[in-house]
Amino acid sequence: MREHLLSMHDLSAEDVLRILDTAESFREVGTRVIKKVPALRGRTVVNLFYENSTRTRISFEVAAKRLSADVINFASGASSVSKGESLKDTALTLQAMGADAIVIRHASSGSPHQLTRWVRGHVLNAGDGTHEHPTQALLDLYTMRERLGRLEGLRVAVVGDVLHSRVARSLSFGLVKMGADVTLVGPATLIPPDAPAWGVEVSHDVDAVLPKLDVCYLLRVQTERQRLEYFPSVREYSRLFGLNRARVTLLPEGSLIMHPGPMNRGVEIDSDVADLPQSVIEDQVTNGIAVRMALLYLLLGGRSAAGEEGEGRG
Amino acid sequence: MSRILEADDVRRALTRIAHEIVEREDQSDVVLVGIADRGDHLALRLAGEIRGIVGRDVPVGALDITFYRDDIGLSAEAPEVHETRIPFDVSGRTVVLVDDVLFTGRTVRAAMDALTDLGRPSRIRLAVLVDRGHRELPIRADFVGKNVPTRRGDDVRVMVTELDGEDGAVVSEAEPATAGRGGAA
Amino acid sequence: MGSELLFRGARIVDPASERDAIGDVRVRDGAIAEVDDRLDAGPAEVFDCDGLVVAPGLVDLHTHLREPGAEHKETIETGTRAAAVGGYTAVAPMANTEPVADDASVIAEVVAAAGKARLADVFPAGAVTKGLEGESLAEIGEMVDAGVRIFSDDGRCVPTARTIRNALTYARAFDDVTIAEHCEDVSLSIGHQMHEGLTSASLGLAGQPGAAEHAIVYRDLEIARLTGGRLHLCHLSSARSVELVRQARSDGVRVTAEVTPHHLILTDEDLAGYDTNRKVNPPLRSAEDRAALRVGLADGTIDAIATDHAPHAVEEKDAEFDRAPFGTIGLETALAVVLTELVEPGMITLPRAIEAMSTTPARILGARAHGGPIEPGRPANLVVFDPAERWTVEAPFASRSRNSAFLGREVRGRVRYTVLHGELTVAEGKATR
Numbered sequence: 061m062r063e064h065l066l067s068m069h070d071l072s073a074e075d076v077l078r079i080l081d082t083a084e085s086f087r088e089v090g091t092r093v094i095k096k097v098p099a100l101r102g103r104t105v106v107n108l109f110y111e112n113s114t115r116t117r118i119s120f121e122v123a124a125k126r127l128s129a130d131v132i133n134f135a136s137g138a139s140s141v142s143k144g145e146s147l148k149d150t151a152l153t154l155q156a157m158g159a160d161a162i163v164i165r166h167a168s169s170g171s172p173h174q175l176t177r178w179v180r181g182h183v184l185n186a187g188d189g190t191h192e193h194p195t196q197a198l199l200d201l202y203t204m205r206e207r208l209g210r211l212e213g214l215r216v217a218v219v220g221d222v223l224h225s226r227v228a229r230s231l232s233f234g235l236v237k238m239g240a241d242v243t244l245v246g247p248a249t250l251i252p253p254d255a256p257a258w259g260v261e262v263s264h265d266v267d268a269v270l271p272k273l274d275v276c277y278l279l280r281v282q283t284e285r286q287r288l289e290y291f292p293s294v295r296e297y298s299r300l301f302g303l304n305r306a307r308v309t310l311l312p313e314g315s316l317i318m319h320p321g322p323m324n325r326g327v328e329i330d331s332d333v334a335d336l337p338q339s340v341i342e343d344q345v346t347n348g349i350a351v352r353m354a355l356l357y358l359l360l361g362g363r364s365a366a367g368e369e370g371e372g373r374g
Numbered sequence: 375m376s377r378i379l380e381a382d383d384v385r386r387a388l389t390r391i392a393h394e395i396v397e398r399e400d401q402s403d404v405v406l407v408g409i410a411d412r413g414d415h416l417a418l419r420l421a422g423e424i425r426g427i428v429g430r431d432v433p434v435g436a437l438d439i440t441f442y443r444d445d446i447g448l449s450a451e452a453p454e455v456h457e458t459r460i461p462f463d464v465s466g467r468t469v470v471l472v473d474d475v476l477f478t479g480r481t482v483r484a485a486m487d488a489l490t491d492l493g494r495p496s497r498i499r500l501a502v503l504v505d506r507g508h509r510e511l512p513i514r515a516d517f518v519g520k521n522v523p524t525r526r527g528d529d530v531r532v533m534v535t536e537l538d539g540e541d542g543a544v545v546s547e548a549e550p551a552t553a554g555r556g557g558a559a
Numbered sequence: 560m561g562s563e564l565l566f567r568g569a570r571i572v573d574p575a576s577e578r579d580a581i582g583d584v585r586v587r588d589g590a591i592a593e594v595d596d597r598l599d600a601g602p603a604e605v606f607d608c609d610g611l612v613v614a615p616g617l618v619d620l621h622t623h624l625r626e627p628g629a630e631h632k633e634t635i636e637t638g639t640r641a642a643a644v645g646g647y648t649a650v651a652p653m654a655n656t657e658p659v660a661d662d663a664s665v666i667a668e669v670v671a672a673a674g675k676a677r678l679a680d681v682f683p684a685g686a687v688t689k690g691l692e693g694e695s696l697a698e699i700g701e702m703v704d705a706g707v708r709i710f711s712d713d714g715r716c717v718p719t720a721r722t723i724r725n726a727l728t729y730a731r732a733f734d735d736v737t738i739a740e741h742c743e744d745v746s747l748s749i750g751h752q753m754h755e756g757l758t759s760a761s762l763g764l765a766g767q768p769g770a771a772e773h774a775i776v777y778r779d780l781e782i783a784r785l786t787g788g789r790l791h792l793c794h795l796s797s798a799r800s801v802e803l804v805r806q807a808r809s810d811g812v813r814v815t816a817e818v819t820p821h822h823l824i825l826t827d828e829d830l831a832g833y834d835t836n837r838k839v840n841p842p843l844r845s846a847e848d849r850a851a852l853r854v855g856l857a858d859g860t861i862d863a864i865a866t867d868h869a870p871h872a873v874e875e876k877d878a879e880f881d882r883a884p885f886g887t888i889g890l891e892t893a894l895a896v897v898l899t900e901l902v903e904p905g906m907i908t909l910p911r912a913i914e915a916m917s918t919t920p921a922r923i924l925g926a927r928a929h930g931g932p933i934e935p936g937r938p939a940n941l942v943v944f945d946p947a948e949r950w951t952v953e954a955p956f957a958s959r960s961r962n963s964a965f966l967g968r969e970v971r972g973r974v975r976y977t978v979l980h981g982e983l984t985v986a987e988g989k990a991t992r
Contacts, residue, residue: 168880361453
């Protein structure tokens with residue numbers, strides 16, 4: 061694997077398979093009494109979370125600790141960066157601390173790219189603005205492969221606010237890379253007009269798409285006022301695109317319902333639907349740790365860019 | 375490149391090791407754990423031989439030691455990961471680790487660390503098909519198929535039908551300026 | 560430095576006199592003394608210009624010198640030094656300083672500072688509206704008396720058709736005064752970071768469609784048509800804008816237009832690495848837009864190349880993409896990138912490039928001492944450059960800032976000498992003061 065994981069475009073199809081297969085082994089580690097292996101002993105992983113996300117940060121923290129790495133958490137309470145240090149100054153401080161890997165979540169698209177210019181360690185994008193969230197996409201691919209046995213040829217719909225969703229981008233790029241058929245579904249104002257160039261279909265009629273799916277992937281729809289200029293009301297969105305009980309019957313038997321969390325119950329998904337057995341939303345959380353362990357292992361398990369001259373030996 | 379074991383040699387060696395295990399160990403608590411990935415297949419074969427001798431199944435598992443290696447971070451890529459599959463408790467058992475080649479001893483060291491994270495075996499024995507010398511750690515095999523003297527830089531490879539299409543072992547001489555392989559046995 | 564200079568054996572490219580031939584140029588006491596095939600040295604300091612080009616000093620219609628108010632980014636001294644190093648003898652600094660140049664006092668300050676530095680002549684632009692607020696007209700008459708010929712709210716777009724109509728109409732009372740517009744419909748560009756297209760969709764950055772510009776280009780052309788005023792369009796970036804200008808010009812509308820080197824050379828795909836030095840407004844657009852800009856420059860629809868030199872301090876640009884200010888410096892690289900990317904591949908001729916970078920901008924600005932012709936008696940404002948010298952664009956620059964969209968790029972074309980009113984401001988590629 062390359063030095064950093066900033067975008068799904070950094071990975072080839074072989075890389076993705078390697079990550080998923082490696083994650084299998086880490087899943088097995090998670091079933092042991094001692095859920096820890098010494099693989100990354102002595103390495104330091106920094107969690108640099110400018111956006112509040114307890115779930116993802118803890119997932120990364122557990123992953124790093126299960127690999128016996130040391131973890132430093134730098135979580136900024138508010139997302140306003142005008143308070144306190146600039147990103148560059150923070151990066152230089154982390155560099156001085158000897159961070160082998162920096163997991164960064166930030167509200168500005170492109171921050172992980174910029175971080176790579178200022179630090180020598182490996183940079184892992186845990187979500188940057190509306191750009192990408194590759195680890196989420198990878199754990200979603202893992203869940204799909206585990207439940208459905210394959211990725212190639214899977215028919216997946218990504219439903220909701222694609223325009224502002226980093227998960228939608230990473231997932232679409234990843235699925236297309238692995239040979240799946242992806243359809244983006246949502247109001248015309250929330251799907252980038254150039255999206256078909258990503259190798260996906262676009263539809264504004266969710267009822268037409270549901271009967272032909274293996275996976276229905278729902279995005280969180282923001283209901284803050286700025287978002288509301290893209291559609292008239294939450295009620296209309298829910299009526300046209302929300303996954304309610306009636307719509308669920310349109311899904312083929314054996315298909316999956318997925319959501320990256322946290323859910324807006326009653327907007328993109330109804331409460332009773334979220335708890336149905338074909339909904340694998342819980343699995344997505346469990347698999348997250350194994351996938352993140354696989355990523356940390358694959359990134360840091362090779363000769364580090366920042367490392368001294370250790371030659372391969374017998 | 376020269377051949378050090380033919381298919382028949384492999385078969386005879388495994389049969390002999392099976393007999394030795396049966397003679398020396400108390401069969402009631404022996405379990406075999408093969409070190410992935412060739413040791414895994416050899417362990418399954420040994421289990422078959424032992425069943426032939428005592429008429430009973432021996433529990434067999436596969437252990438991937440990648441995460442316990444002491445050379446992670448020294449090669450360009452992270453070492454490749456295999457599957458661990460040990461569907462029984464190792465605590466209180468006589469664990470016979472099975473590997474294809476014993477070289478520096480570092481793989482076995484990693485295997486013992488992994489095993490002790492999984493439980494507390496009452497004793498650990500080591501069975502290898504080929505012992506090629508050049509130990510870097512104080513580790514010795516209890517059951518050996520064949521002792522083969524080699525030069526430090528040589529490359530010794532065991533083949534098993536399940537993965538390579540045939541059984542055997544070969545040694546290739548070192549290139550004059552090559553360092554040894556990373557993470558070898 | 561003697562008061563007599565002789566540039567010997569250069570290719571003299573001077574669109575104003577329609578000259579493109581090898582020859583010698585003698586400069587004496589601030590003026591061109593002689594131009595001929597072969598001149599005797601006499602008491603002159605002789606510069607062997609074999610393989611070099613002599614042209615009228617470049618004139619930048621659109622630059623930001625940041626003084627007064629933002630001297631940490633650039634000062635009039637460092638900015639005019641950057642201009643000289645880039646081969647410029649005259650620049651038009653925009654009015655969006657602090658305080659805004661909306662009356663004669665700020666204009667006088669800027670002119671005085673440049674006079675002290677003696678590195679380039681400045682022809683400051685005055686604001687169109689007071690404080691750039693977009694409402695009431697600035698003290699246009701007072702500034703005309705102070706020598707201003709071009710007015711612009713650049714940085715901002717005049718918000719209503721009514722106000723731009725008033726400005727264009729009012730300016731008609733004065734001779735040769737131009738109103739220059741930065742065309743941007745801000746309701747279409749809210750939160751924008753770059754051009755709206757496939758690249759912005761893939762990078763997760765809010766985009767601004769080409770229509771944000773050409774909607775205003777259309778508006779202002781209609782108002783220019785209505786009022787008969789003189790309109791200049793700053794930094795065009797979109798194909799449709801070029802089409803609109805072409806059509807309006809053929810209808811007789813009095814419009815001129817400029818384009819920047821970075822819009823002629825880069826596209827939105829060049830933002831894939833989130834390089835904030837390429838975050839500019841108007842944004843770098845698509846390959847189709849770039850192609851149309853090149854055609855427009857070649858066929859004369861676009862009159863001039865202007866740098867929109869926009870310095871920002873390192874700590875401002877070295878930030879998250881959406882927090883970085885818009886702008887790239889450009890005075891020191893303009894000639895080189897135009898030569899390398901447009902002239903060498905044959906998209907435009909060298910005389911056309913000089914016309915766009917000197918002759919025409921001087922005329923639009925009313926900068927009579929600049930732009931050629933290179934003829935006896937004319938003020939000696941010249942640039943002498945080696946079109947073949949290779950160099951890599953990298954810090955440090957003569958500019959106080961280093962936010963160049965072309966950082967790291969290998970280019971060909973280096974200024975050896977710049978002559979300002981007969982004195983060398985640049986010798987052997989380095990500023991003399």
